[in-house]
Amino acid sequence: MKKFIVIDGLDGAGKDTQVKLIAEMYEKQGRNVTVRSHPCSDNKYGRKSKEALLKSGKLNHLLATIYFGLDAIRSVVKYTHDDNVDVLIFSRYILSVMYLPDGINTIIYKIVAFILPTSDCMFFIDVSPEEALRRISFRNEDREMFENIESLRENRLKSKKFTYNWNVIPGDDSPEVISEKIKMKCLETD
DSSP: OOEEEEEEESTTSOHHHHHHHHHHHHHHTTOOEEEEESSOSSSHHHHHHHHHHTSOSHHHHHHHHHHHHHHHHHHHHHHTTOTTOSEEEEESOGGGGGGSOTTHHHHHHHHHHHHSOOOSOEEEEEOOHHHHHHHHHHSOSOOOTTOSHHHHHHHHHHHTTTGGGSEEEESSSOHHHHHHHHHHHHHHTO
16 A cells, blocks of 8 residues: 555644645655645535534534545545555544544544554644644634634543554644654654
């Protein structure tokens, strides 16, 4: 299988920054890199997920998670078998199940992690909720339903149930320090 890398974490963890840095590293090596940042805007599932994330309420919470899952599955189906792709990088992947109600999220995670591809290069950037919120405040975007201190704290705690087989990287460090840790692990597995 091609090189499969996942960067995940809370909103404001720096996922897209790290994806960009990792993609640049592999592109400099002459590798064909495809990046999928979920929810993606190039398909109806990603657009519906983003639409629901910008609203509030339990129904939109559930819709955002379901559409997100369909968006990620679409990316897996479309890009894992593309012979033109050497390195496939996902920003946000199966950890979205942590947003489902407790109990069911653990069951769904185990099923999804068994069915969908995984690799030794799956990273969870463990940013503190306070640092995440600080970073979010500098973005020029509408806030999503989980981008408040209470949700960030709750979801960071929930993430601990799911990241036992992930590479957990401290996320309050500078982007360069985080990137070096990710790059070292990726290069180990090349």
